[in-house]
Amino acid sequence: MQTLAGLLTQALHLALVLLAAPLVVGCTRWLKARMMGRRGAPPWQPVRDLAKLLRKRPVLAENASLVSEAAPYIAVVTTLVALALVPSFAQGMAFAPLGDLLLVAGLLALARVALVLAGMDVGTAFGGMGAAREVSFSAFAEPALLVAVLSFAILAGSTNLDLVAATFRDGQLGLRVSLALAAIAMLAVALADNARMPVDNPGTHLELTMVHEAMLLESSGRHLALWEFQAALKLELWLALLAAVFLPFGTAAAGAGPLAWGLGLLAWLVKMAGLTLALAVFESAIAKMRVFRVPEFLGAALLLALLAAALLFVSTGLA
Amino acid sequence: MLTALSLVIGALLLLGLAAVPLAPRAAGARLVHGGCVAACVLLVVLAIWALLAGGGAVLALPFGPPWGRALLALDGLSAWFLLVLGVTGAIASLYAMARPPARPGAVPPYPLFLAGMVLTVAAADAFTLMFGFEVMSLASWALVAADHAQAENRRAARLYLMMAALSAACLVPAFGLLAGHAGGFSFAALRAAPPTGWLAGGVLLLGLLGAGSKAGLAPLHSWQPMVYPAAPSHVTALMSGAMAKVALYVLARLLLDLCGPAQPLWWGVPLLVVGAVSAVLGALRATLEDDTKVLLACSSIENIGLITIGLGLALAFRGADLGPLAALAAGAALLHILNHGVFKTLLFLVAGSVLASAGSRRLDRLGGLIHAMPVTAGCALVGIAAAAALPPLSGFASEWLLLQALLAGWRTGDIGFQVLAAAGTALAAMATALAAAAMVRLFGLVFLGRPRTPRGAGAHEVGRLERWALLIPAGLTLLLGLLPGPMLALAQPALMALLGPAAMAPAQGFALLGGTGEAAAWYLPLALLAALAVAGLLVLLAVRARSPLETRRGPVWNGGFINAPDYLPFGDPLSQPSAGGFAQPLRSMLGTSLLAARQRVDMPRPGETRAAGYTASFADPAFGWLVVPAARLRDAVAKRCETLRDFSVRRCLSLGFGTLLALLALLAWLEAH
Amino acid sequence: MGKLPYDIAHLLGGAMLLLSFVLLYQRRVQAVINAFAVQGGVLALAAAWQANMQGVPELYLTALIAFVAKAVLIPLALRAMLRRLDLHRAVETALGIGTSMMAGVAVVALAILVVLPITAGARAIAREDLALALSVVLLGMLMMITRRNAISQVVGLMSLENGLVLAAVGAAGMPLVVELSTAALVLVVFVVAGFFVFQIRERFDSVDTAALESHRGEGAGDGWRGEGAGDGWRGDAGQDGQRGGAGQA
Incomplete structure (x- = not known):
């Protein structure tokens, strides 16, 4: 029974995240447009874009290798598997024992390497520049993420995402300064990893953009569709991760039955909508920073995460 | 099992001897390296056997230092490192079989190098361990120095020799402190009397310096980037894959095992x-x-x-x-x-x-x-x-x-x-x-x-x-x-x-x-x-079902850049990221503070006709702080020693006499205490 | 269970600390003043919350003073001054932003290590609160040391004083909190006034604007000749070609 419920919730979770991924991006764009006084494309516009791109014939550069063709699949698949590990409406899904935060970070790194190699495959200046910047940012984002994970590991005693979420939901943790600091660090990492506003501008689709899009210049057709879908999945993953860890309220247990799942789904949708709105507000309010300010931004996140851990050392030492 | 192991070591030594006449011919070099492959595969088998069956036995070889016999044993730790050594050695030797080194001088030390590493890992007393360690160091130095026609290789070999001497100079006293405390050289004796207090601290420091410099730990790492490129590829692979691990073995054996669990x-x-x-x-x-x-x-x-x-x-x-x-x-x-x-x-x-x-x-x-x-x-x-x-x-x-x-x-x-x-x-x-x-x-x-x-x-x-x-x-x-x-x-x-x-x-x-x-x-x-x-x-299935069209090839888009002219058959080299260009963000972000990276853009004013230039450089701080002063010290010492050459016979003799007297005095002092 | 009120007080203290870091992180004087205003607001909230929690109505007065003076009046005055004097807008740092952030974290760690042993026996959260307040004080001091710009130094001083008030309102049963915070405020106001007077005299004594020019961060002609090391980010404009300029667009 337990395994059946776990499998069922896992399947539902996968269907849900696949459906929701383009909508998250679409909603963010729509909300941003509204806030800037434009009408904006409807939230389901990314679905249309994907369908159109899939219909088109992909063109590869003459000297492109297998890397260009395989990388988008690898990136989408790894991001999808990582997303399958992050709980949405229910906890205790079939993949929950696998759902380790370090593994999620590792899978995201794999997707990143696939993207970077695809950017370098043809040997163009823009692709190389974007690749160089992407890997450079990750050198600052990874430690911040890992030290934030350290805070969760101290509180939950494990890096398993399901256990962390369950501890934060049920445990009497109260409001913790350290968790707030860790949350800010995670947010900064999320913004950097998704190439969002202060780090990179997701709105531009030109060569002038700095990091993420620069690596995609040579891809077209279904390859571009896959890359766009991967970006959407990654954004959803980070939002779901933040929701699962810092807003764990209302999530159902896997064995609790369809009614509880429905409530959990409602709670998840509300959380995701709130995070999307927050992202849109933040992006509308803030300007992009220069590339070489990014290490400072992520370094500050790392220091805050370290501070969070230090405060936790103190309080665990006292308890 | 241990007998087989000692036979493998012996076979490797013989192979090293046989390599001297065989090396000049390609087939001979292949034969030697093929022998090394066989020996390494045997090592893997022995290691797995020891790990599965467990081996606590100690084999006393019929020869050894003047005060005893060399001891070999294959406990779990030794067997694990022997496994690593066997696997990497087999792969590297196979590669060397396929592509023998260009210089025949690089063939004979290779089996010796392997034998030294095996001896280090399988030793059950401090003397045998240090002996194997030194064989390993010298054989690998010979491999690095084999291609000595180039000046930078000679420099690398010299630096490597210095580093090897340094690690010996630290490891020998580290084991000496332990052995002096325990009253014996065998691991069993050392384990029975774990050091305490300042003695333990000294062993920790010396062990870390000695094994760390061989393994390439900061701040004694600067030799690796110079030495590795100088050696033939399969030797480099073995140095990184196995020799650094042997140094870590010494570190682990010394600090975790021999110093006892009570630290x-x-x-x-x-x-x-x-x-x-x-x-x-x-x-x-x-x-x-x-x-x-x-x-x-x-x-x-x-x-x-x-x-x-x-x-x-x-x-x-x-x-x-x-x-x-x-x-x-x-x-x-x-x-x-x-x-x-x-x-x-x-x-x-x-x-x-x-x-x-x-x-x-x-x-x-x-x-x-x-x-x-x-x-x-x-x-x-x-x-x-x-x-x-x-x-x-x-x-x-x-x-x-x-x-x-x-x-x-x-x-x-x-x-x-x-x-x-x-x-x-x-x-x-x-x-x-x-x-x-x-x-x-x-x-x-x-x-x-x-x-x-x-x-x-x-x-x-x-x-x-x-x-x-x-x-x-x-x-x-x-x-x-x-x-x-x-x-x-x-x-x-x-x-x-x-x-x-x-x-x-x-x-x-x-x-x-x-x-x-x-x-x-x-x-x-x-x-x-x-x-x-x-x-x-x-x-894959879902995407291909929606998107059945095959890919087409076209000229590179490159953000709309025009194609390179015909006289550049590989395209404009500057439009491809270079090694320095790809490193540029990290050089700016971290390199300036950690590696003293500098970059300089020389941009001519409008109207000037000279070319624009861009230079970037970095320096490892360990090199400037450690190696350069050490070299200066060496020069100073050498200069001092040079003056000895001008001494008259009488003064030379008096030096020897003085040393003898000082040693006798030390002996007397030690006996008094 | 009565845990939540303490948690909220704790969180407000944490927010103060975070804002201290924001103060250290900012590069523009305007943003520094904004962050300071927010910190004043959070301080007012913290004081009001303590008044509510401890049942000490005088603390509402402290909260009011903090809000009116620190969140509204002083920032407004500073901003007006900034406009009138047309001070250069970039914060000049004696120590790089990254380095000063690192120093900040070290200082906070020190504060924690100092506070914990001497308050043995108190509740865990109360001890952490005290550590937070001390950290705010030390970070204010650090800001005064690491910034060359006078306005930032004054803001550092006021942030330091914020930390003191936070400690005072957090300690239940501390006498004369209101008086103390008022006195500290008066002192700060004197310093600010003195700074203005000083700045204005400086301003009219010196007519050498070229000296001022050299401090501007965005010198148009000089940036692209800059060589690597210290502020070498701009130096890559040469290598990056057109996109160095595009990136900042």
Whole structure:
């Protein structure tokens, strides 16, 4: 029974995240447009874009290798598997024992390497520049993420995402300064990893953009569709991760039955909508920073995460 | 078993002798290296046998130092390192069979090098260990110096000899302190009398200096990037894959085993600090270097640093009475030793194949080799993915364990150590990300893009035997990534040798376990691979169902740049990222502060006709602070000694007499106490 | 269970600390003043919350003073001054932003290590609160040391004083909190006034605007000749060609 419920919730979770991924991006764009006084494309516009791109014939550069063709699949698949590990409406899904935060970070790194190699495959200046910047940012984002994970590991005693979420939901943790600091660090990492506003501008689709899009210049057709879908999945993953860890309220247990799942789904949708709105507000309010300010931004996140851990050392030492 | 082992050592020594007449002919060199392959395979079998059957027996050889006989034994720890040694040695020897070194002088020391390493690992007394260590050092020096026609190789060999002397000068007193305290040289005697107080501190310091300088730990790492490129590729692979591990074996044997289990928590701190610094420094240098072998050497420094972090954590956890966590950290270190040994051997061999086929080690002269050398490129991709710690490859499994151990550092309860472990977590994560950057840069610049030189464009795929020498380690890297659990179960005797009989490997079946009890995190690479494969198949089918059109080839878009003129057949070289250009963000972000990186843009004013220029450079701080002053000191000492030559006979004699008297006085003083 | 009120007080203290870091992180004087205003607001909230929690109505007065003076009046005055004097807008740092952030974390760690042993026996959260307040004080001091610009130094001083008030309102039963905070405020106002007077005199004594020019961060002609090391990010404009300029667009 337990395994059946776990499998069922896992399947539902996968269907849900696949459906929701383009909508998250679409909603963010729509909300941003509204806030800037434009009408904006409807939230389901990314679905249309994907369908159109899939219909088109992909063109590869003459000297492109297998890397260009395989990388988008690898990136989408790894991001999808990582997303399958992050709980949405229910906890205790079939993949929950696998759902380790370090593994999620590792899978995201794999997707990143696939993207970077695809950017370098043809040997163009823009692709190389974007690749160089992407890997450079990750050198600052990874430690911040890992030290934030350290805070969760101290509180939950494990890096398993399901256990962390369950501890934060049920445990009497109260409001913790350290968790707030860790949350800010995670947010900064999320913004950097998704190439969002202060780090990179997701709105531009030109060569002038700095990091993420620069690596995609040579891809077209279904390859571009896959890359766009991967970006959407990654954004959803980070939002779901933040929701699962810092807003764990209302999530159902896997064995609790369809009614509880429905409530959990409602709670998840509300959380995701709130995070999307927050992202849109933040992006509308803030300007992009220069590339070489990014290490400072992520370094500050790392220091805050370290501070969070230090405060936790103190309080665990006292308890 | 031990008899067989001593026979293998003897056979290797004989092979070294036989190599002297055989080496000048290619077939002879092949024969010698083929013999080494056989010996190494035998070593692997012996090691696995010892790990499974358990071997506590000690074999006393019929010869040895004047006061006793040389002892050999194969306990868990020795067997594990023998396994690493056998695997990397077999691969490197196979490669050497396919591509014998250009200079015949590089053949005879090779079996001796292997024999020295085996002797070090299998020794059961301090003298035999140091003897093997020195054989290893001298044989590898001979290999480095074999190609002495080039001035930079001579410099590298000289530096290497100095470093070898330094590590001996530290390790001999370290064992001497222990032996003097215990009254015997055999490991059993040393173990029975663990040092305490300042004696223990001295052993820690000397051991760390001696083994650390051989392994390439900061700040004594600067020889590696100079020496590794000087040696033939298979020797470099063996030096990084096995010799650095032998140095770590000495470190682990000395600090974790011989010094006894009662050492305090702070013993782990120096290892943790040194390891973290090496990891970040090595990885950062790897992202900046523009020579494949130097880059890989720097990446070795990073990995050795990570392993040292694991050993340091094991020491600290043991000091804090956290047995399972100590096993977690030590397991991470042991697993990473094996994984790194295999994938770094693979990468050095790939660098050798690229050098032979495309004619250069410099990233700026390579490019686009994936079209000319698809098999090599595939193997390289496996290697860099493992080195970049990507799941589900081997590097990720061991670094996952290591990070789990670091994340458990707060359980020691000592706030100073907790903060250190948190900082260590950040540094290890940064090193991992930097290593990923370095590896992506290596693969992207060497195998992707367009050729950068006509010589590089004329590259061709390697021969059949050489291909196998690359495919085998690539397959092993995949396998080790999928089966970390069984490998750790195999390493169980090694863990017990390090941490006592209660140690349990942090693995269960095919899974790795991070943490303890109910809250342990799991890493199941097989399940992950299955999930990835199923998801990949479904995505592929779904996408191709909606998007059936085949791809078409067209000219590169490149953001609308016009194509290069005809006289540039490989395109405009400046429109392709260069090694320096790819490193530029990290050089600016981290290099300026950590490696004293400088860049200078020389932009002529409008109207001036001179060319614009851009120069970038960096310097390893350890070199300026340590090696240069040491060289200056050496010169000063040498100059002083020169004056001795002008002494008259009478003064020379009086010097000897004075020394004799001083020694006698020392003896008298020692006897009085 | 009565845990939540303490948690909220704790969180407000944490927010103060975070804002201190924001103050250290900012590069522009305007943003520094904004962050300071927010910190004043959070301080007012913290004081009001303590008044509510401890049942000490006088603390509402402290909260009111804090809000009116620190969140509204002083920032307004500073901003007006900034406009009138047309002071250069970039914060000049004596120590790089990254380095000063690192120093900040070290200082906070020190504060924690100092406070914990001497307050043994108190409740865990109360001890952490005290550590937070001390950290705010020390970070204010650090800001005064590491910034060359006078306005930032004054803001550092006021942030330091914020930390003191936070400690005072957090300690239940501390006498004369209101008086103390008022006195500290008066002192700060004197310093600010003195600074203005000083600045204005400076301003009219010196007519050498070229000296001022050299401090501007965005010198048009000089940037692209800059060589690597210290502020070498701009130096890559040469290598990056057109996209160096595009990136900042």
